[in-house]
Amino acid sequence: MTARTPAPGNRRSPEARSTVDAEVTALRPTRVEVDLEAIRHNVRHLAARAGGAQVCAVVKADGYGHGAVPVARAAREAGASWLAVALVEEGRQLRDAGIDGPILLLSEPPVAAIGELLAADLTPTVYREPFIAVLDAHGQGRGRAIDVHLKVDTGMGRVGAPEPAWQDRIEQLATSRGVHVEGISTHLARADEPAVDTTASQLAAFDRALQLAGRFGLRPALVHAANTAGVLLHPGSHRDLVRPGIGVYGLSPSAEVDALDHGLRPALRLVSEVSFAKHVAVGTPISYGHRWRAPEDGWVATVPIGYADGVPRRLTNRAQVLLGDRRHPMVGTVTMDQLHVWCGDVEPQVGDEVVLLGELRPGEGPEADDQPAPVRPEEWAAAADTITYEVATSLSARLPRVHLGA
């Protein structure tokens, strides 16, 4: 006979929820919670690890899915002197929210975006002759040089002037009165792989570029190369400024570089509630394709979150959630809007909190020892054969973001 044990803990009364929480969950009890104190901690921690270099917090892709504006504010509060975005419209969003201070655009946008880029007072990364020429004309037209950061490709192979073009770009910049080279940068391709020495050869190439720039009178105030893994593992990459992204969010750059081992704190929780519960007989199939069947008589909970929210369909039968005081397996095919949890002999109730990512009861220190281990985005990344970056940035716009500790 099946024991009908109510799921303990995590059954919160409506009054226990914060107002913002209650508002957000009224229509759909599924949300991303972001702990801004963790963001501040991580920025301070990375700054300390970077040994005096300034920090440029990378908040592109909506702050790696955490909400760009609140994350940017928290990063600034914690001492990040720079912010970085991938797109002009991401920079515009920060300015519209009243965020001032320097914002670096990490790649060249189309030339047609230069007007908007200047209007938003973004600092462009540059590397192509025509882009620099148009920018130079703008600078000369307004009688004030535009600050730019030259990007040199030292082995990433994505964007940036390749080595044969370094001299041409440097000469162009050195003779363009409408632009001022405030920074010079490169990007590391394999800093998150401790066993390979690519970073050393990239930094040696970077030093060649800096020497060449010096020969043409360019000695930019801000030399920068380090992403999170650079900050954590490669002191030689620190220079004047570091550009951490994933570490700001407390997530691991790779399976070999664990954020927790380096003193970073995950900021994100992904939370929902049981929307339906049923007792099923052994062998009962669940969800599309019947890819899972109940191993015994027991309880199955349905949770209103699916792959349209960013839960990878590849997690089908490969992940766990926190429900009640325990970890339980996510079972059956993940569907667009809903997924299932095997609760065994624990009877779930509609409204029980389900933690898909993060810890059960954040901030409850003394009880932490009794808690099941938090579900880490790193687990999802491993199970879905991807990286934490993709897990975080795939959490879709459909999920409300609730920022705590503002």
Ligand SMILES: Cc1ncc(COP(=O)(O)O)c(C=O)c1O
């Ligand atoms: C140019 C550049 N710098 C810095 C970063 C931050 O890297 P990470 O998130 O690994 O710290 C990125 C992210 O992709 C990037 O593209």
